[in-house]
Structures are given as structure tokens and as C-alpha cells.
Amino acid sequence: DAGVIQSPRHEVTEMGQEVTLRCKPISGHDYLFWYRQTMMRGLELLIYFNNNVPIDDSGMPEDRFSAKMPNASFSTLKIQPSEPRDSAVYFCASSLRLTGPWGELFFGEGSRLTVL
């Protein structure tokens, strides 16, 4: 089966531009997560969805960030306008939540964003 698919893998843009990152979760998974990874702050949870509904967006840094999940097989993370401090690797992950503890998340390969 295909894993979590993210695009683009690399994005270089100028400050002030809009950036859209895309994610296709593993088919059948009911949870989708967006993480940001930087050297300074490590791995940060931005937002997560359950059955396409945003559950917790308290990790979204500010109003410039927004995320949507219009259907079970697609999600976007948008930054508008972008700033240099948004430079990071953005990961999408999905999970099938049955019973038992959280733990097995399946991560995509990430989108490396550089804002000049």
C-alpha cells in the first residue's frame, strides 16, 4: 500500500508569498496530523483532524496558517503570507485509531519549506 504522500517535497519562496502544502493520507486512516520540525523547536504538532473535522488547532502558530481537509483522502496546509521564520520541514501523518494507546503514526517524507 502507498504510504502518506506529501507534495511538494521542496519549496523555495519569497517572503509574503502564499504557500500550499498537500497531503494524501493512507487510505482508511481516520486521523490526520500536521507537524512542523525545526532545529530550534523540534517536532511541533500544528493541527489534527478526525474524519475530516479539525479537532485541535491550538498548535497553529498564528492566523497566517490554515489547514483544511475537504475529504478523507486530501488535506492542505496553507501559509499566507509566508515569512522567513516559517522555514521548516512540514510533516503530514495519518493514523487508524481503534482501541488502545496512541502510538503508531505513519509519516510522510515531509515538505521542506524555505522562505527567503
Added chain:
Amino acid sequence: GDSVTQMEGPVTLSEEAFLTINCTYTATGYPSLFWYVQYPGEGLQLLLKATKADDKGSNKGFEATYRKETTSFHLEKGSVQVSDSAVYFCALSADSGGSNYKLTFGKGTLLTVNP
């Protein structure tokens, strides 16, 4: 709140050396514990897990034992290979059900294995 503390990296070893990466945690209740690995240019992937005290998780030669008395989950491997070079993340999940997401990651430890 829940937290995970990992040893600071980077860790540099020669091939076939013994590896230990320390991980301690603070959590309410009875957490499950995990190690994730991130190879260069890739996302994180689950390496091993333990869901109750004294459980030992193991995979690919790596082991970690859930020690409730010391609130620790140290990662070990007897003989590392160059291909083990990666970033290793300790994580905990403090719930045993429900739909609210609760997975706390440590900051990660970079391991470099030289031939």
C-alpha cells in the same frame, strides 16, 4: 503535563559499538512508550513500543524496557551499523482510549555511526 526527556546529542559511534540513548518521562496515569526513528530525508517511523511496565519492545536489533520505577525507556543496541545513523525520538502516550490525541515526543537524538 506529560513530558519526555532524551539525552542530548549528537551521539557518534564506531560500527559495532554498543548504543544507549537515554529517555525518561513524566506522565499521569500509565503511559505507553515508543521509539521512533527518522532516517535522513525521511519522515518518522515507529521503531518499537511497550505498553505496560516491564514490557520490552524490540525491532531490528534495538531494544527498550519500560521501567516504571525509574520512569525510563532507554534505547539499546548491541552492535550498531552505519545504516543505523538517524535521529531517534522517544515518545509517550498517556491515554488508553478515547479520541483525543495525546502523543508527546522528545526532542530527538542524532546518532552517527562511522565505519
